Amino acid sequence: xxxxxxxxxxxxxxxxxxxxxxxxxxxxxxxxxxxxxxxxxxxxxxxxxxxxxxxxxxxxxxxxxxxxxxxxxxxxxxxxxxxxxxxxxxxxxxxxxxxxxxxxxxxxxxxxxxxxxxxxxxxxxxxxxxxxxxxxxxxxxxxxxxxxxxxxxxxxxxxxxxxxxxxxxxxxxxxxxxxxxxxxxxxxxxxxxxxxxxxxxxxxxxxxxxxxxxxxxxxxxxxxxxxxxxxxxxxxxxxxxxxxxxxxxxxxxxxxxxxxxxxxxxxxxxxxxxxxxxxxxxxxxxxxxxxxxxxxxxxxxxxxxxxxxxxxxxxxxxxxxxxxxxxxxxxxxxxxxxxxxxx
Amino acid sequence: xxxxxxxxxxxxxxxxxxxxxxxxxxxxxxxxxxxxxxxxxxxxxxxxxxxxxxxxxxxxxxxxxxxxxxxxxxxxxxxxxxxxxxxxxxxxxxxxxxxxxxxxxxxxxxxxxxxxxxxxxxxxxxxxxxxxxxxxxxxxxxxxxxxxxxxxxxxxxxxxxxxxxxxxxxxxxxxxxxxxxxxxxxxxxxxxxxxxxxxxxxxxxxxxxxxxxxxxxxxxxxxxxxxxxxxxxxxxxxxxxxxxxxxxxxxxxxxxxxxxxxxxxxxxxxxxxxxxxxxxxxxxxxxxxxxxxxxxxxxxxxxxxxxxxxxxxxxxxxxxxxxxxxxxxxxxxxxxxxxxxxx
Numbered sequence: 001x002x003x004x005x006x007x008x009x010x011x012x013x014x015x016x017x018x019x020x021x022x023x024x025x026x027x028x029x030x031x032x033x034x035x036x037x038x039x040x041x042x043x044x045x046x047x048x049x050x051x052x053x054x055x056x057x058x059x060x061x062x063x064x065x066x067x068x069x070x071x072x073x074x075x076x077x078x079x080x081x082x083x084x085x086x087x088x089x090x091x092x093x094x095x096x097x098x099x100x101x102x103x104x105x106x107x108x109x110x111x112x113x114x115x116x117x118x119x120x121x122x123x124x125x126x127x128x129x130x131x132x133x134x135x136x137x138x139x140x141x142x143x144x145x146x147x148x149x150x151x152x153x154x155x156x157x158x159x160x161x162x163x164x165x166x167x168x169x170x171x172x173x174x175x176x177x178x179x180x181x182x183x184x185x186x187x188x189x190x191x192x193x194x195x196x197x198x199x200x201x202x203x204x205x206x207x208x209x210x211x212x213x214x215x216x217x218x219x220x221x222x223x224x225x226x227x228x229x230x231x232x233x234x235x236x237x238x239x240x241x242x243x244x245x246x247x248x249x250x251x252x253x254x255x256x257x258x259x260x261x262x263x264x265x266x267x268x269x270x271x272x273x274x275x276x277x278x279x280x281x282x283x284x285x286x287x288x289x290x291x292x293x294x295x296x297x298x299x300x301x302x303x304x305x306x307x308x309x310x311x312x313x314x315x316x317x318x319x320x321x322x323x324x325x326x327x328x329x330x331x332x333x334x335x336x337x338x339x340x341x342x343x
Numbered sequence: 344x345x346x347x348x349x350x351x352x353x354x355x356x357x358x359x360x361x362x363x364x365x366x367x368x369x370x371x372x373x374x375x376x377x378x379x380x381x382x383x384x385x386x387x388x389x390x391x392x393x394x395x396x397x398x399x400x401x402x403x404x405x406x407x408x409x410x411x412x413x414x415x416x417x418x419x420x421x422x423x424x425x426x427x428x429x430x431x432x433x434x435x436x437x438x439x440x441x442x443x444x445x446x447x448x449x450x451x452x453x454x455x456x457x458x459x460x461x462x463x464x465x466x467x468x469x470x471x472x473x474x475x476x477x478x479x480x481x482x483x484x485x486x487x488x489x490x491x492x493x494x495x496x497x498x499x500x501x502x503x504x505x506x507x508x509x510x511x512x513x514x515x516x517x518x519x520x521x522x523x524x525x526x527x528x529x530x531x532x533x534x535x536x537x538x539x540x541x542x543x544x545x546x547x548x549x550x551x552x553x554x555x556x557x558x559x560x561x562x563x564x565x566x567x568x569x570x571x572x573x574x575x576x577x578x579x580x581x582x583x584x585x586x587x588x589x590x591x592x593x594x595x596x597x598x599x600x601x602x603x604x605x606x607x608x609x610x611x612x613x614x615x616x617x618x619x620x621x622x623x624x625x626x627x628x629x630x631x632x633x634x635x636x637x638x639x640x641x642x643x644x645x646x647x648x649x650x651x652x653x654x655x656x657x658x659x660x661x662x663x664x665x666x667x668x669x670x671x672x673x674x675x676x677x678x679x680x681x682x683x684x685x686x
Contacts, residue, residue, distance in 0.1 A: 071558060148601055192560075205605045215414060216605030217535075217560070226601055228594040228620055236620070236627045238601050245602075251571040258491055258569055258581050259588075260603060262548045262559030277571055277579070284579045 039185040042178040042336045048329045055290040060189050066288040070190040075267035079197035081312050082271045082294050084175040087303045091171050092203050095158055099142035144242040155206040172211045177340045194218045198249035220260045222248045253278035276317035291326035298332040382528040385521040385679045391672045398633040403532045409631040413533040418610035422540035424655050425614045425637050427518040430646045434514050435546050438501050442485035487585040498549040515554045520683045537561045541592035563603045565591045596621035619660035634669035641675040
């Protein structure tokens with residue numbers, strides 16, 4: 001080895017050339033070996049799985065009419081109801097409720113004031129009665145008035161121990177196994193996977209890399225105003241203010257994609273009308289685009305909700321999907337399993 | 344070859360193992376071979392070059408107290424005056440002036456109306472007399488009222504042919520050669536390089552990948568409101584509205600970094616007071632952070648401006664740099680060349 005190290009760049013160059021040839025050979029053969037195995041093991045054979053795989057091949061095969069350079073292979077995923085479950089309420093609201101309970105000792109007045117009173121009593125009907133105003137107050141109390149660092153720590157502490165009150169599982173286990181495989185499959189094919197969600201961007205960033213492999217700068221979401229200040233000790237801080245900055249939902253999703261990514265995606269996956277414009281935008285480019293709706297039709301293994309759901313309806317978007325030939329995935333028929341095996 | 348291809352995964356696996364060992368060996372030796380060569384050839388030896396290289400080693404060497412995992416190696420660069428020149432005015436303003444001239448045939452009234460009249464006459468004093476209001480009108484006329492696609496095409500067409508009116512060079516040649524080397528050096532060491540600029544994000548995204556190797560989603564800048572609409576033909580469009588959405592300057596830079604990246608950088612490079620908070624924020628984390636100011640002190644090869652400049656002063660930030668031990672790079676003393684060789 002010492003001879004090689006001291007032999008100079010000429011020998012290194014020849015060795016590098018041999019290595020390059022060997023690498024190309026191995027990559028070609030390993031890729032085809034893996035392709036023969038199943039990249040989406042939890043997806044049943046069917047029109048949807050076939051369409052997804054076909055699109056990926058069209059985008060990534062040299063010489064294909066629809067070939068897209070790796071730099072432009074952008075896939076966007078909604079989060080709630082698309083990558084993980086969102087019932088009975090989006091999990092960020094469970095976080096907020098748990099935070100109210102955690103902070104209650106510092107707010108004795110909450111015991112007698114709605115909506116906090118209903119949260120402390122786990123009274124969902126009482127919370128619903130408090131309406132959007134009550135939900136807003138719960139979000140302000142738990143998402144604003146602290147630094148971004150403190151907020152992220154609150155989320156991390158919660159995520160490490162909290163369990164879904166009905167399913168009694170950590171929220172990180174309520175992700176969709178077939179979607180984890182899809183994320184991996186796309187990344188293996190040179191895609192960059194982004195989350196484009198109406199949920200809070202700072203909430204999701206705490207765990208999205210861990211549970212989805214999506215790093216913070218590839219998470220796009222809603223945000224409140226943040227202000228740069230010097231704290232009491234003169235140290236710079238970012239304070240979360242009680243003012244909405246951007247709602248990344250509906251028509252806001254293509255706006256957010258344009259602002260945060262700056263490229264039109266070629267694959268978009270959602271589950272509700274709030275994703276409709278994102279799927280429209282993705283399929284309106286000059287080249288091919290794949291739009292996929294995940295339809296919640298599995299009351300037994302997960303939840304069944306669509307056209308009439310109060311929080312996440314899939315109604316106008318479904319009609320558009322049918323009219324435009326977007327893929328509509330049936331969780332019941334297309335997915336062998338819903339959640340990953342328990343740890 | 345056919346024997347290998349048909350021999351199944353066992354042989355592939357052994358071949359892959361041998362390849363892995365060879366790769367590791369080559370990478371180790373090639374890296375050290377390159378390290379013996381000069382990664383920053385246009386930077387003179389001196390305290391600043393040494394500090395930059397030392398910091399990068401501290402961040403990237405296994406076992407170092409300041410080791411940072413690749414995922415957290417974020418470097419942020421201002422653009423105007425840090426990556427390329429910004430005199431006599433930031434180049435986006437030259438774009439706006441050229442657009443006024445291009446659009447003038449459709450606006451005969453501009454011949455008699457300020458500030459358009461002064462722009463058409465190349466009368467910089469007249470433009471200055473029109474003040475911020477006049478500048479705002481020029482920006483609205485050239486940056487809003489069209490789709491994002493149309494705007495990007497206008498920028499691309501301009502960038503392909505426009506020349507700096509004084510230096511008579513394409514703007515893409517007025518980048519700083521030592522900074523191109525620094526971008527490459529950081530990326531070779533596992534950093535992700537972002538631009539964090541007060542300039543327009545949609546303006547910069549058209550050419551940042553080409554001239555700096557920074558892809559659109561790693562460009563953070565100022566933006567106007569964008570609205571998602573269905574155009575006349577029913578096709579989705581993003582319309583640029585005449586309303587400011589976010590100014591990515593001063594205290595806005597850490598806010599923008601938090602929103603768009605979601606991680607604190609460990610290296611930040613700027614040239615004016617507008618970068619002060621970004622450099623503060625970068626060096627206020629729990630670990631080490633490198634803050635660098637590029638000081639324009641080379642009247643002969645570029646421009647000399649600092650404490651009293653009207654557009655890009657370096658005054659309070661310089662004092663803070665000295666007080667806190669940030670690097671202050673002298674373009675005159677630290678840079679062997681300013682611009683890349685002409686093409």
